[in-house]
Amino acid sequence: MKKTALVCGAGGFIGNHLVTRLVHEGFDVTGVDLVYPEYNKTDAHTFCIGDLRSQAACDALFINKHYDEVYQLAADMGGAGYIFTGVHDADIIHNSALINLNIIERCVQTGVGKVFFSSSACVYNLNNQLEPDNPRCDEASAIPAYPDSDYGWEKLFSERLYLAYNRNYDIPIAIARFHNIFGPRGAWNNGKEKAPAAICRKIAEPTDHIEIWGDGKQTRSFLYIDECLDGVRKLMDSDFMEPVNIGSDEMISIDDLAKMVMNIAGIEKEIKHIDGPLGVRGRSSDNELIYKKLGWKPALKLYDGMVILYKWVEQEIK
Numbered sequence: 001m002k003k004t005a006l007v008c009g010a011g012g013f014i015g016n017h018l019v020t021r022l023v024h025e026g027f028d029v030t031g032v033d034l035v036y037p038e039y040n041k042t043d044a045h046t047f048c049i050g051d052l053r054s055q056a057a058c059d060a061l062f063i064n065k066h067y068d069e070v071y072q073l074a075a076d077m078g079g080a081g082y083i084f085t086g087v088h089d090a091d092i093i094h095n096s097a098l099i100n101l102n103i104i105e106r107c108v109q110t111g112v113g114k115v116f117f118s119s120s121a122c123v124y125n126l127n128n129q130l131e132p133d134n135p136r137c138d139e140a141s142a143i144p145a146y147p148d149s150d151y152g153w154e155k156l157f158s159e160r161l162y163l164a165y166n167r168n169y170d171i172p173i174a175i176a177r178f179h180n181i182f183g184p185r186g187a188w189n190n191g192k193e194k195a196p197a198a199i200c201r202k203i204a205e206p207t208d209h210i211e212i213w214g215d216g217k218q219t220r221s222f223l224y225i226d227e228c229l230d231g232v233r234k235l236m237d238s239d240f241m242e243p244v245n246i247g248s249d250e251m252i253s254i255d256d257l258a259k260m261v262m263n264i265a266g267i268e269k270e271i272k273h274i275d276g277p278l279g280v281r282g283r284s285s286d287n288e289l290i291y292k293k294l295g296w297k298p299a300l301k302l303y304d305g306m307v308i309l310y311k312w313v314e315q316e317i318k
């Protein structure tokens, strides 16, 4: 018999790719989201349009169903322009917390085999990420907590929710803290795009300069989508149940990322620095724990992933 999986957030960037991966691996996949994927037809065997904040919608998904694996990726989220301005904070906390409360409860009620929760690098303590060159993002450093956004606080709350359900109701869980996942078929021009896609768009568009928020010296690391899914699947197949980073440790400044994309595109543009929502000064994935527990580390260089993304964004613009 085929293993069954439910992917919550299957219309979104990572969920859509995850559906494809699970189908290729032989799972019978049900996807759910408020929307269908924007850039391709879903590969899910069944795709339900549903609002996971609604208890009735969640009941309908779980009733008379057995899922071996549930992947909970649905969240109210976006790039810096969405989560660091402060104007969406109440919605972000309310919407994502409701989704997680509803899903974990139904997973327990119906005896799901295992549930995956997508947390974020945004849980890490702001005070450990004040300089571009030496951020501290090992898993233990999330406590004492001081995330830089309410998006991060909700993720931390929900991590504790899944951990508590695991402790009190014995449901197997996996929690990954994603660090800036990028690749084709993700937001690139709707206000929810992240730095890699936004920079590709700005360079591919016919302008003589590009705008970068802040001084461009802020650092991040970026993980290509296929690598992220390798990590997720390895984590789900393991018995490790503590929160763990899934990210790249190839740290780069945003200005250098822009220069990398210019090099890929064969286009030179002036970089203008403007005010904008920024997030922490420096951040990179600490991969020691996941390597120790799962033997996993990313293999693809940032440059090679950005080549794929740039070609895709260029095509979308056309």
Ligand code: NAD
Pocket (backbone or CB within 6 Å): 008, 009, 010, 011, 012, 013, 014, 015, 032, 033, 034, 035, 050, 051, 052, 053, 072, 073, 074, 075, 076, 077, 078, 095, 099, 118, 119, 120, 121, 177, 178, 179, 180, 181, 182, 194
């Ligand atoms: P995304 O925004 O593309 O996908 C999230 C999906 O959730 C969207 O399709 C959205 O419609 C859906 N959704 C939101 N509210 C819903 C609701 N009430 N009912 C049903 N569906 C709902 O985001 P993504 O980049 O694919 O991220 C997936 C998960 O990974 C999210 O939980 C996100 O917080 C986490 N994450 C992503 C990154 C990243 O770099 N992409 C980094 C850290 C954490």
